[in-house]
Amino acid sequence: xxxxxxxxxxxxxxxxxxxxxxxxxxxxxxxxxxxxxxxxxxxxxxxxxxxxxxxxxxxxxxxxxxxxxxxxxxxxxxxxxxxxxxxxxxxxxxxxxxxxxxxxxxxxxxxxxxxxxxxxxxxxxxxxxxxxxxxxxxxx
Amino acid sequence: xxxxxxxxxxxxxxxxxxxxxxxxxxxxxxxxxxxxxxxxxxxxxxxxxxxxxxxxxxxxxxxxxxxxxxxxxxxxxxxxxxxxxxxxxxxxxxxxxxxxxxxxxxxxxxxxxxxxxxxxxxxxxxxxxxxxxxxxxxxx
DNA sequence: TATTGTTATACTCTATAACTATA
DNA sequence: TATAGTTATAGAGTATAACAATA
Numbered sequence: 001x002x003x004x005x006x007x008x009x010x011x012x013x014x015x016x017x018x019x020x021x022x023x024x025x026x027x028x029x030x031x032x033x034x035x036x037x038x039x040x041x042x043x044x045x046x047x048x049x050x051x052x053x054x055x056x057x058x059x060x061x062x063x064x065x066x067x068x069x070x071x072x073x074x075x076x077x078x079x080x081x082x083x084x085x086x087x088x089x090x091x092x093x094x095x096x097x098x099x100x101x102x103x104x105x106x107x108x109x110x111x112x113x114x115x116x117x118x119x120x121x122x123x124x125x126x127x128x129x130x131x132x133x134x135x136x137x138x139x140x
Numbered sequence: 141x142x143x144x145x146x147x148x149x150x151x152x153x154x155x156x157x158x159x160x161x162x163x164x165x166x167x168x169x170x171x172x173x174x175x176x177x178x179x180x181x182x183x184x185x186x187x188x189x190x191x192x193x194x195x196x197x198x199x200x201x202x203x204x205x206x207x208x209x210x211x212x213x214x215x216x217x218x219x220x221x222x223x224x225x226x227x228x229x230x231x232x233x234x235x236x237x238x239x240x241x242x243x244x245x246x247x248x249x250x251x252x253x254x255x256x257x258x259x260x261x262x263x264x265x266x267x268x269x270x271x272x273x274x275x276x277x278x279x280x
Numbered sequence: 281t282a283t284t285g286t287t288a289t290a291c292t293c294t295a296t297a298a299c300t301a302t303a
Numbered sequence: 304t305a306t307a308g309t310t311a312t313a314g315a316g317t318a319t320a321a322c323a324a325t326a
Contacts (some may be wrong), residue, residue: 009286011267012255017163019279020181022155024201036317041160053308061164066294068309073292089179090302115152116279116307127151129269134154137258138161178316193285206317208286213315224296230284230325 020117029110033103042070042078043096043104050083050095079103162255169250173243182210183219183236183244190223190235219243 004036023037030040038060045051045059053071057064071094074080079100085091119127163177170180178200185191185199193211195219211234215218219240225231236244259267 008259009252009254010265010269011274012252014271014278015158015162015255015259016166017274018155019159019166021152022159022268023163026159027157027201033161038293055307061167062293063295064308065296065310070293075267085307088183088303088307090300092308109235111240112149112152115155116148118280119148119151119155120271122276126269126273127148129266130273131151131154132211133262133266133270134151138154138157140261174316194283202316204285205287205317205319210316225284228284229326230323232285 013055024139025114025118028108029114033106033110035103035107038070040107042074043100044081044108046094047101047104050093052085052091052093054091056094072098090092091118165254165258166251169254170247173246173250175243175247178210179214180247183216183240186220186234186236186250187241187244187248190233192225192231192233194231196234214240 026040027037031036033040035043042056042060045056051059053064053067057116060067062070071080071082075082078097080094081093081097083095085093112119122130166180167177169218170177173180175183181184182196185196191199194206194256197207200207202210202264211222215222218237220234221237222232225233259270262270
């Protein structure tokens with residue numbers, strides 16, 4: 001059906017543009033805090049608790065070897081620490097230091113604030129629909 | 141108001157997660173085509189016509205000096221070309237070669253297909269609401 | 281003087297392949 | 304043998320500062 005096809009690509013296009021807009025916004029909020037967007041993402045993922053290298057690499061969608069050097073750099077700045085895992089001597093767990101935790105929360109709050117500003121003009125009903133729709137997309 | 145605050149951060153959180161999901165999807169569709177996500181973005185931006193370095197750097201949100209090396213690499217692969225701008229001898233215009241145009245369209249179509257699959261289960265009314273809401277966010 | 285684009289330099293991000301240590 | 308994480312290496316993305324050519 002022609003109408004449906006047009007509407008699908010409109011939505012896809014809007015989602016792609018939104019992705020780029022949010023990437024920029026994410027970079028703009030990370031930079032003044034002295035972080036790359038990737039570093040900010042890593043720190044924010046650790047807010048809910050320490051993670052092993054393999055699990056963290058899966059969440060961030062990067063290779064473990066790439067993660068090693070990222071963690072090296074953050075550890076040098078005392079933002080994260082490698083902690084031994086008593087249950088498995090091969091493994092370690094990456095956790096936020098107090099300074100890292102503070103910075104992670106600053107990042108998180110700054111991004112949420114910026115996005116809240118962007119979406120503030122939407123009617124409550126639209127925000128609810130949007131949230132529900134996005135969540136359903138994410139669970140696929 | 142507590143309820144509004146909670147709803148705002150839910151939406152912000154859903155948008156951030158969607159951004160990351162779409163970034164992964166974008167990387168996954170670019171890679172088999174032999175492109176990084178940034179290269180794919182650059183090629184797709186040029187689909188609508190040639191652009192100067194300054195304008196292109198603004199659209200991609202990167203410094204002109206960073207763009208120079210990206211264009212160098214794509215030019216070496218004959219995907220883009222630097223064309224002289226007769227109106228201004230300092231400037232050049234970056235345009236897609238036939239191979240670049242082909243690849244750009246492949247990228248674009250692949251991403252739209254993947255996203256259409258993700259959003260295919262949403263009711264038509266929700267898709268419309270979503271599209272309208274995202275467009276209104278983007279114009280801010 | 282201002283603008284367009286490039287060069288030089290230094291980091292960061294990323295993947296692949298090979299490796300060590302432990303399970 | 305399989306898994307957790309690292310090392311070595313190479314290439315790509317990015318910013319800052321300084322520059323050449325043209326407007």
